[in-house]
Amino acid sequence: MARALHLNLFINGRGHHEASWRAPGASSLALTDIDYYAGMAERAERACFDSVFLADQLALAPDIAQAPRTWLEPVTVLAALAMRTTRIGLIATCSTTYTEPFNLARQFASIDHISRGRVGWNIVTSWLATAAANYGDTGVVTHAGRYEIAEEFCRVVSALWDSWSDDAVLDDREAGVYARGDAVRRIDHRGAHYQVAGPLNMPRGPQGRPVFVQAGSSDTGKRFAARWAEAVFTAQMEKATARDFYAELKAYGAEEGRSGDQVLILPGLSPVIGGTEAEAQRMARDLNDLTDPEVGRSRLSGRFGGHDFSHLPLDRPLSPEDFPDPAAVQAARSRTEVIIGLVRREKPTLRQLLGYLAGARGHYVTAGTPEQIADLIEDWFRDGAADGFNLMPPVLPASLDVFIEEVVPILRKRGLFRGEYAAETLRGHYGLQRPDVTF
Ligand SMILES: Cc1cc2nc3c(=O)[nH]c(=O)nc-3n(C[C@H](O)[C@H](O)[C@H](O)COP(=O)(O)O)c2cc1C
Numbered sequence: 386m387a388r389a390l391h392l393n394l395f396i397n398g399r400g401h402h403e404a405s406w407r408a409p410g411a412s413s414l415a416l417t418d419i420d421y422y423a424g425m426a427e428r429a430e431r432a433c434f435d436s437v438f439l440a441d442q443l444a445l446a447p448d449i450a451q452a453p454r455t456w457l458e459p460v461t462v463l464a465a466l467a468m469r470t471t472r473i474g475l476i477a478t479c480s481t482t483y484t485e486p487f488n489l490a491r492q493f494a495s496i497d498h499i500s501r502g503r504v505g506w507n508i509v510t511s512w513l514a515t516a517a518a519n520y521g522d523t524g525v526v527t528h529a530g531r532y533e534i535a536e537e538f539c540r541v542v543s544a545l546w547d548s549w550s551d552d553a554v555l556d557d558r559e560a561g562v563y564a565r566g567d568a569v570r571r572i573d574h575r576g577a578h579y580q581v582a583g584p585l586n587m588p589r590g591p592q593g594r595p596v597f598v599q600a601g602s603s604d605t606g607k608r609f610a611a612r613w614a615e616a617v618f619t620a621q622m623e624k625a626t627a628r629d630f631y632a633e634l635k636a637y638g639a640e641e642g643r644s645g646d647q648v649l650i651l652p653g654l655s656p657v658i659g660g661t662e663a664e665a666q667r668m669a670r671d672l673n674d675l676t677d678p679e680v681g682r683s684r685l686s687g688r689f690g691g692h693d694f695s696h697l698p699l700d701r702p703l704s705p706e707d708f709p710d711p712a713a714v715q716a717a718r719s720r721t722e723v724i725i726g727l728v729r730r731e732k733p734t735l736r737q738l739l740g741y742l743a744g745a746r747g748h749y750v751t752a753g754t755p756e757q758i759a760d761l762i763e764d765w766f767r768d769g770a771a772d773g774f775n776l777m778p779p780v781l782p783a784s785l786d787v788f789i790e791e792v793v794p795i796l797r798k799r800g801l802f803r804g805e806y807a808a809e810t811l812r813g814h815y816g817l818q819r820p821d822v823t824f
Contacts, residue, residue, distance in 0.1 A: 390766050390801045391773025391815060393476070393618075393651055394429040394437045396422060398453055400780035401655050403684075403743035404675030406453045410783025416455055422462050423469040425781060432789040433803050435814040436474030436505060438598075438618075438775070439463070443483055443516035446687070451680045460492050467500035474811030476505035476598055481535040483511055483520045490545040490585050497590025502810035505596035508613065510535050512717040514690055525690075528715045532605045537576045539597070539613050544572040546594045547822045548584035564588075568824065593820045596811050602630065602719030611637030615817050616649045618775045620723055620748045627652050627749075627770040649815055652770070653748030655777040656758045658787045665752035672779060673740045681739030684746075688724065690716040699736040703728045723747045745777045755791035762792075763801060 395401070399411040414421040426437045439459035446454040459477035466475050475496065479489050489506075497504040510531035517525050526534070553568035572583035599606070599614035610617050611634060621627035631650050638648040657672070659665030678699055686694055692709050705728055711721040724747060728738065744750030751761060765771040778784035796802035808814050 388766075388772075389803060389816065390762070390796065391616075391649060391651060392429075392432075392434045392802065393474075393616075393773065393775050394425065394434050394785065395618075395653070395775050395777045396425045396437055396439055396781070397777070398456070398781075400784060401745045401748075401777040402672045402779035403452065403680065404672055405780045407675050408672055408780045408783075410780045412782055416453055417457060419457070419462065419465050422457070423466060425785065426466045426470050426473060426475075428782060428785060428789060430470050430473040432793050433806055434473060434776075435773070436476050436503075436811055437466070438476040438505075438507065439478065440507070441478040441480070441509075442513050443480060443511055444513055444519055446684075447515075448680045448683050451677055460496065463496050463504065464499055467496060467503065470503075471501075472503070472806045472809065474503050474505055474596070474814055475500055476507055476596070476811075478507040478509050480509055480511040480516075481538040482526055482531050483516060486538050486541040486579055487545065487581055487583075487585075490542045491587065493542075493595040494546060494585060494587055494590045497592050497595055498587070502591030502812070504590070504592065505598050505616070505811050507598040507600060507618070508535060508539065509600065512715075513687070514716060525715055528603070528718055529605065532601075532609055534578050535609065536612075537578050541572070541574050541576070541579050541581050543594060544574060545581070545583050545585040546589060547820070548572055549588045549822075550824045551589055551593070551822055554588050570824070589822065592810055592812050593822060596815060596817060603722070606719060607634055607637055610634060611641050611643070611648065615647060616651060616815060619650065619652050620720060620746070621652045621770075622723055622727055622747065622749060624765055624768070624770050626723075626726070627765060628768070631770055647817060649772040649817075651773045651775045652765070653745060653777050654762070654774040655745035655748055655750045655779055656761075656784070656788065656792075657750075657752040657779055658755055658758055658784065658791060659752065660754065662753050662757065665754065669744070669750075669752040669779075673743055676740070676743045678736055678739050681743055682735070685724075685739065685742065688717060688720055688747075690714050694735075697735050700734045702732045702734055703738060704732065705729050720747050744779065748775075748777055750779075755787075755795060758788070758792050759795040759799070762796065763799060766801065 399406040441459045463475045463477045514525045550568035553564045574581045598616045599610045600618035635645045657669040714721045
């Protein structure tokens with residue numbers, strides 16, 4: 386198989402559609418029940434997906450009354466999933482703004498050992514303004530400040546994961562030597578934000594370092610990804626912008642001396658799949674009919690750092706002037722650019738915009754037959770818009786089950802997607818080099 390398509394399952398709530406939890410086909414398990422997450426991971430593993438991903442936010446969303454926005458802490462869940470699966474990659478979000486590097490390094494190295502080399506870390510800077518109040522309430526960190534911290538954070542954790550040589554452990558009970566003393570070293574990091582002596586207090590994991598995943602698409606975010614990310618999740622509402630993003634990030638990676646196949650790009654895809662296109666579109670409308678525009682309005686405000694949209698009528702066409710300048714937004718900058726781009730292109734009413742965002746928060750939403758979804762995936766994959774997809778099923782597990790039963794076999798018949806795992810580790814699935822360390 387020439388170039389392999391990569392599929393990641395993004396497990397989120399009871400699906401990515403805003404009203405998924407009220408929809409037929411949504412799981413009846415509690416979101417605090419580990420069997421819910423394990424059930425999704427086991428489905429994805431049976432279908433030979435590369436990985437599953439768990440997102441995280443560090444504050445409770447204001448619309449908890451209308452939406453089940455709770456979940457178990459992702460890193461803890463990965464440890465449980467590592468025992469319920471054997472091959473699929475396990476990716477979790479962990480914040481660089483509100484986590485200590487030494488703690489994160491220990492957690493992800495531990496899960497790499499527990500999972501026998503299947504862990505990935507989604508590096509987020511935590512754009513949610515309300516998170517700051519849970520971490521000393523020292524005020525919202527600016528967009529630029531968050532990325533500056535993240536840069537140093539990644540240098541520190543990388544040095545910690547590399548503070549043991551791969552061959553450090555001898556475990557020579559005869560000679561009484563556990564590790565080669567000169568094969569474990571301090572890192573003595575002294576920076577603007579962190580002072581960390583090291584070494585890490587455990588040997589390197591099977592992958593050396595977790596797979597570095599990132600999902601920031603602003604200019605700063607893209608430059609950061611070009612230096613650090615091995616897999617990049619992105620929200621793109623059109624193929625054209627996805628192609629531009631793809632080309633730009635690969636070019637930035639090349640400027641950093643990295644080859645394109647070591648910086649994979651996986652746009653989000655949220656497909657509503659029906660026997661006919663008309664049926665799929667009816668299913669999408671039915672989901673949207675379950676939404677509450679006021680929930681959508683408060684989420685839109687959150688995306689724009691708390692901007693007040695309460696004055697906007699629901700049924701008047703919008704214009705970019707109805708929104709704050711993205712350059713001034715300290716929250717998720719690229720997502721605000723994607724939203725304003727849609728408003729500029731299509732001049733939707735607020736109700737229409739909220740209906741679109743209800744689908745998958747600004748990721749690519751589509752409704753069609755299995756053939757049509759497979760065509761879209763093949764087209765973006767072959768035409769420089771994606772190395773794979775971050776699958777965001779509208780309703781879990783129903784939409785995932787249909788995708789696995791109906792779309793995956795088509796992708797296999799076309800020689801695009803694996804029929805069985807060839808590798809044991811997440812790096813192996815993604816075709817990523819292992820950062821070996823010997824000293
Ligand atoms: C697929 C995907 C998953 C994300 N997961 C998280 C997450 O779990 N937690 C979080 O705080 N931000 C998450 N983000 C937001 C990004 O980390 C980033 O803050 C956002 O894309 C804005 O980045 P920018 O300011 O560089 O444009 C995610 C974004 C995408 C596209």
